[in-house]
Amino acid sequence: MELTANMAGNVWKIVVAEGDKVEEDQDVVILESMKMEIPIATEEAGTIKELKVAEGDFVNEGDVLAIIE
Numbered sequence: 001m002e003l004t005a006n007m008a009g010n011v012w013k014i015v016v017a018e019g020d021k022v023e024e025d026q027d028v029v030i031l032e033s034m035k036m037e038i039p040i041a042t043e044e045a046g047t048i049k050e051l052k053v054a055e056g057d058f059v060n061e062g063d064v065l066a067i068i069e
Contacts, residue, residue, distance in 0.1 A: 001044060003066040005059045009033030014055055020048045022068065029053065029065045042068060 009031035016028050027039040028048070046068040053065050 001042075001046065001068045002064045003028055003040065003042060003068055005029075005031060005040065005061055005063045005065055007031065007033055007038065008060045009038065009058070011053045011055050011057045011059060011065075012037060014051060014053070016048050016051075016066075018048050018051055022046060022048060028068075031059070040065060044068070 011029060012032035013030040016022060022042050024045050025041050027041050029040045031038045048066055049069045050067040053059060
């Protein structure tokens with residue numbers, strides 16, 4: 001499963017690491033846009049296979065943030 005950004009913004013914080021197990025609705029990345037923090041959560045449980053962004057990166061809506069198996 002690909003976890004994607006639901007809006008454009010800066011990657012403020014990554015709260016998981018590659019190899020971590022995540023539960024459904026767990027926050028993975030926190031975006032910052034217009035001085036607001038927007039958590040991006042998983043839609044299903046799994047393992048973080050790959051993080052596609054780093055803290056400080058700018059992402060657009062639809063960009064892949066992480067791959068979850």
